[in-house]
Amino acid sequence: MGYKNTLLALLPPVSYARNADGQRNQATIDGNALDAAADHAAAAENAVTPEYAGELIDNWERVLGIDNSDKPEPYRISAVIAKINATGGLSIPYFLSLAKGAGYDIHITEEDCFRAGTSCAGDNLNDEESQWRWCVDIADGNATAYIFRAGEARAGDRLTVYTDPIIETMFEELKPAWTYCRFEYAEEL
Structure with a gap:
């Protein structure tokens, strides 16, 4: 049953003559438009995945x-x-291969909070959120050092900041949304 018949059934039987030519023509036009809209909506719904696009x-x-x-x-x-x-991917091996393909030698460490039975004396006492942090150690990046200078820097700025916008941008765009990446460079160590 198309929208044409549905529209005609919605008309009150006493007030409107359902079978009149004017009513039928208008219901046909509106019904065809609604049928086409329903078909396009179904196509858009299927296009969510490429297999049914x-x-x-x-x-x-x-x-x-x-x-x-x-x-x-x-x-x-x-x-x-x-x-x-x-x-994209969510795994550390994926990001290691991605960085290697871009010419970087990196090591990624997942932080974890201190847990009785698995942690040892001397381990960091991280909070629960630490499980969503990666420490990305970059051995041979092209890090640029930004050094604190009077007149250019502000109170509270670090004395020296190392950054490599290529690798950092790549990670920020592709990493899982809930993960925070901290970058450390060989020049800092």
């Missing part, structure tokens, strides 16, 4: 920067899924 696979390719418009649909879907899998 259908003709909206073009949007996935545009967002991911893929140009496969001349290829068959199964190939296009596979290319989109491969690109999605290549753009």
Whole structure:
């Protein structure tokens, strides 16, 4: 049952002549518009995943920067899924390989809070939030040192800050949202 019949059924039987040509024509026009909107909504709902995107696979390719418009649909879907899998991960090995591919030698340590039975004397007494922090040690980065200078720095600024915007930006854009990364450079050690 399409929207045309639903719209006609909504008309009060006494006040309106449901079978009049004017009512039927208007219900047909409105029903067709609502049917088309429902079809587009279903297509948009299916496009949430590339497997069922259908003709909206073009949007996935545009967002991911893929140009496969001349290829068959199964190939296009596979290319989109491969690109999605290549753009992010939540594991430390993924970030280690990502940094290695960019030319950095890093080591990532996950902090953990002190726990009886697993921690030892001398371990840091971190709070519960520490499990969401990574310490990223960068051995051979191109860190820039920003040194405290009178007239340029403010009270409370660190005396020396090391930063490498390439690796830090890469991590900030791809890391899990709940994870905080602290960067340490060989120059600091």
